[in-house]
Amino acid sequence: MALARLAQAVTATRAGARAAWRALPTKARVGAIFIGVFAFVAIAGPYLAPYDYTATIATATGATAPSTAHLLGTTSTGQDVLSQLLVGTRSTVFIGLLAGVIATFLSVVVGVSAGFLGGFADEGLSLLSNVFLVLPALPLLIVIFGYLPTAGNVVIAFILSLLGWPWGARVIRAQTLSLRSRDFVAASRETGEHTWRLIFFEILPNEVSLIAASFVGTVLYAVLSSVGLAFLGFGVGGSSWSLGTMLYWVQNQDAIQVGAWWWYAPPGICVALFGMGLVLMNFGLDELGSPRLRAAASKKRIGGRAWRLPEPTRVLRESRRPRHLAGIRPHGGGAA
Amino acid sequence: MAFVARRLVFYVVAAWVAVTVNFLIPRLIPGNAVTVMMGKYPALQPAAEHALDVLLGVGKHNGGIVRQYFSYLGDLLHGNLGTSLSQYPAKVSTLIGQSIPWTLILVGTATVVSFVVGTLLGILAAWRRGGWLDQLLPMLTFLQATPYFFLALLAIDAFALHWHVFPIAGGFSNGLAEGWHWSFIMSAVDHSLLPAITLVVTSMAGWMLQMRNVMITTIGEDYVLAAQAKGLSSRRVVFTYAARNAILPNIAGFALSLGFVIAGALIMEIVFSYPGVGQLLYNAVTSDDGPLMQGVFLVIALAVLAASLIADAVYVVADPRARRQAAY
Numbered sequence: 001m002a003l004a005r006l007a008q009a010v011t012a013t014r015a016g017a018r019a020a021w022r023a024l025p026t027k028a029r030v031g032a033i034f035i036g037v038f039a040f041v042a043i044a045g046p047y048l049a050p051y052d053y054t055a056t057i058a059t060a061t062g063a064t065a066p067s068t069a070h071l072l073g074t075t076s077t078g079q080d081v082l083s084q085l086l087v088g089t090r091s092t093v094f095i096g097l098l099a100g101v102i103a104t105f106l107s108v109v110v111g112v113s114a115g116f117l118g119g120f121a122d123e124g125l126s127l128l129s130n131v132f133l134v135l136p137a138l139p140l141l142i143v144i145f146g147y148l149p150t151a152g153n154v155v156i157a158f159i160l161s162l163l164g165w166p167w168g169a170r171v172i173r174a175q176t177l178s179l180r181s182r183d184f185v186a187a188s189r190e191t192g193e194h195t196w197r198l199i200f201f202e203i204l205p206n207e208v209s210l211i212a213a214s215f216v217g218t219v220l221y222a223v224l225s226s227v228g229l230a231f232l233g234f235g236v237g238g239s240s241w242s243l244g245t246m247l248y249w250v251q252n253q254d255a256i257q258v259g260a261w262w263w264y265a266p267p268g269i270c271v272a273l274f275g276m277g278l279v280l281m282n283f284g285l286d287e288l289g290s291p292r293l294r295a296a297a298s299k300k301r302i303g304g305r306a307w308r309l310p311e312p313t314r315v316l317r318e319s320r321r322p323r324h325l326a327g328i329r330p331h332g333g334g335a336a
Numbered sequence: 337m338a339f340v341a342r343r344l345v346f347y348v349v350a351a352w353v354a355v356t357v358n359f360l361i362p363r364l365i366p367g368n369a370v371t372v373m374m375g376k377y378p379a380l381q382p383a384a385e386h387a388l389d390v391l392l393g394v395g396k397h398n399g400g401i402v403r404q405y406f407s408y409l410g411d412l413l414h415g416n417l418g419t420s421l422s423q424y425p426a427k428v429s430t431l432i433g434q435s436i437p438w439t440l441i442l443v444g445t446a447t448v449v450s451f452v453v454g455t456l457l458g459i460l461a462a463w464r465r466g467g468w469l470d471q472l473l474p475m476l477t478f479l480q481a482t483p484y485f486f487l488a489l490l491a492i493d494a495f496a497l498h499w500h501v502f503p504i505a506g507g508f509s510n511g512l513a514e515g516w517h518w519s520f521i522m523s524a525v526d527h528s529l530l531p532a533i534t535l536v537v538t539s540m541a542g543w544m545l546q547m548r549n550v551m552i553t554t555i556g557e558d559y560v561l562a563a564q565a566k567g568l569s570s571r572r573v574v575f576t577y578a579a580r581n582a583i584l585p586n587i588a589g590f591a592l593s594l595g596f597v598i599a600g601a602l603i604m605e606i607v608f609s610y611p612g613v614g615q616l617l618y619n620a621v622t623s624d625d626g627p628l629m630q631g632v633f634l635v636i637a638l639a640v641l642a643a644s645l646i647a648d649a650v651y652v653v654a655d656p657r658a659r660r661q662a663a664y
Contacts, residue, residue: 027474123342131350134595134644135357136636138602139617143629146621220481227483228603232618247486256493268486275481283477286549 028284034277038270042093045086053083053241063260073262076253084246085266091242092223092271095157099222102161104215107168108204114169115176116199126173129166137163141225145234153240156229160222168214175210179203213285220278227271243267343648347641354637358630359408363401417634418627422619428631431616436598436635438507439612442528443601444594446535451590454540458547458586459579462555463570473548476541488534488607495530502530505609531608535601547586554582584655591650595643598636 021029041048050071057078066073072081114125144159145151151159179185185202193202204211230244231251246267250256255264411418417428461469479487496504503509508523554560555578563577602614609615613632620628 127346127349130346131353134350134637134640135354136596136633136640139614139633139636140357142602142617142621143633146624146629224481224483228485231483231485232603232606233622247483251489256489257497264489268483268490271486272478272482275483276478279477279481280474 025284025287027280027287031277031279031281031284034273035281038089038093038274038277041086042090045089049080049083049086051080051083053079053087055079063255063258063263065260066262072266073260075249075255075263076258076260081263081266084241085243085270088241088243088246088267089270091153091240092227092244093274095153095160095226095242096219096223096274098154098157099161099164099226100215100219102158103165103218103222104168104211106161106165107172107214107218108211110165111169111172112176112199112203112207115173116180116195116203118180122173125169129169129173132163132166133170135163138225138228141229142232142234145229148234151240153242156226156240157222160225161218164218164221168211168218171214172207172210175207176203179206209285209288213282216278216282216285220275220282223271223275223278243271247271347645350641351638354634354641355409355412358634358637359405412634417631420620420625420628422623422625422628428628431628432613432631432635435611435613435616438610439598439601439605439614442532442610442612443535443597443604446532446601447539447590447593447597449532450536450540451543451586451593453536454543455547455583455586457540458544459551459574459582461544462548462551462582463574463578465552470548473545476544479538480541480545482538484534484538485603485607487538488531488604491530491534492607503527507611527610531601531604531610535604543586543589546589547582550585551578551582554578557581584651587654588647588651591643591647593643594646595640597643598639 024032055078057074063076064070064074064078070080070082072085074080075084110125110129114122114129140163141159145156148155180203185198188198188202226242227244227247230242231247233248247264250264250267415429417432420426420428420431423431457469461467461473464470492504495501503526507527508520509527557578560573560578563573568577598613601612602617604610605612605614606618613636617629617632617636619625620632
């Protein structure tokens with residue numbers, strides 16, 4: 001009996017998950033697959049690595065091209081590039097995700113409190129996030145990591161998240177502000193719900209896609225910043241081996257000049273693919289939030305022919321994301 | 337009025353934070369500036385330590401941290417940023433002054449070009465929805481997600497090392513005297529082309545995507561439909577009805593990114609060994625030059641604040657709704 005119910009529940013959640021998966025825009029699905037592959041490599045990579053990534057070959061006479069022994073060739077000191085790649089992915093993904101989690105947590109706490117509480121709390125918190133917003137992140141990071149030459153992954157993620165939360169906080173605050181004045185929130189307030197319940201059951205569920213988008217955006221920022229910093233040689237001295245560290249050695253040992261494509265291309269392409277997964281995910285989430293961006297929604301195949309359906313009747317909403325806040329991220333600022 | 341007051345408080349606080357962070361930076365160095373100098377010039381007598389201490393104003397002879405803070409603020413008010421340690425007798429303000437024009441001209445031009453081209457392409461992609469330009473967008477995400485320095489390195493390899501179309505690095509050819517004469521300017525332009533192109537290519541996608549997405553929402557508005565129904569030409573509908581309203585977030589982003597012109601292209605300058613502000617900061621950090629680091633960071637932070645002020649002003653002019661909104 002209990003078993004049957006359990007089986008039923010499992011099928012139900014499976015069906016639910018499948019339905020949710022299908023409801024995702026294609027871009028988000030492709031993005032999710034990319035991210036999933038990298039998450040897998042991050043977990044299993046070090047165990048799959050065929051060689052010790054630090055092991056050099058004493059007789060090495062320069063980088064050797066891919067062969068059956070070394071699928072992605074070797075570096076100029078004879079280190080196995082594939083092993084370096086498999087090990088390095090872990091740090092990069094870990095830094096990105098950890099920084100994303102911390103920063104998103106901060107931005108939700110600050111954004112929701114500011115938007116929901118209003119008054120002095122709002123003034124203070126908005127001021128705080130605006131000040132953090134105009135602090136030039138990359139120069140500050142370079143200066144900080146100049147002092148921390150051997151920072152580990154956790155420290156790097158922590159510092160990146162400390163500078164990465166204000167974008168999300170601003171957007172979440174704006175959304176909270178608009179949700180707070182909606183009828184359904186007013187209604188549950190009238191019925192005597194207390195503040196915590198209002199926040200966790202009325203406000204937050206309506207911000208899930210926004211929070212997810214801000215998380216994905218922060219992960220991208222953290223990945224690109226950490227790779228950029230490592231490339232410049234900050235944090236390379238530590239125990240952390242990442243895709244950024246690989247690129248640092250690529251530059252340092254002139255891999256590009258000697259034409260060792262098997263050495264310089266993989267780390268760059270891996271970062272780009274992971275980043276692309278994140279960007280696609282972000283687009284998908286954006287489309288989920290504002291269906292008009294979805295191209296597929298306006299086309300339908302009937303009898304083998306593609307038909308362009310009229311736009312669905314628009315529902316007047318009091319507030320989208322305030323227009324002048326929608327996704328303003330200076331393109332130069334985080335261009336690590 | 338409340339809006340203006342709120343923004344003023346913001347600028348005062350932000351400037352104070354920037355100045356204070358800046359004060360704390362060299363105090364966090366494990367060894368202080370005096371030991372760095374002593375290490376750099378082994379010929380110095382131990383007695384010189386005191387003199388350096390007084391000169392650099394960071395040592396124990398200069399009173400407690402509070403007193404140092406106030407004398408630092410006093411120095412700033414007089415525009416005195418101190419003396420560089422790594423390029424010793426040079427004043428920090430002179431070094432920054434030398435490098436700012438390089439960054440400003442190159443990155444400024446690249447930012448403007450990338451904004452204009454990206455925005456126009458975004459308008460086109462939204463208007464011809466599903467056209468080839470629109471189909472190309474997923475490709476652009478790849479550019480957006482690739483680390484800038486990686487593309488730059490590949491570009492250097494291909495265009496400078498293999499095909500010799502552009503010079504490899506630097507701001508101008510060795511042996512040329514800096515000045516406003518023809519050969520120097522031509523050399524500077526020649527050296528700036530590849531950095532500028534890589535910057536434009538990588539940053540354009542962002543403008544394009546944002547413009548396209550806002551534009552698509554705007555095109556769906558009733559007044560755009562009405563304009564089309566009146567029989568206005570496509571060009572008029574696109575530019576004076578749809579794009580004019582859709583461009584607001586892009587303009588706000590543009591004004592802000594102007595502030596990051598000085599800060600933003602740090603990695604570009606390092607990869608291309610371009611003699612700008614980013615390169616200066618990088619050299620300061622790698623050679624433990626506290627005063628120089630401090631000075632560059634302060635200039636960068638204040639530039640961002642100034643641009644933010646301009647962004648505010650532009651926004652209030654461009655969008656009347658911003659005047660009423662307490663969105664900040």
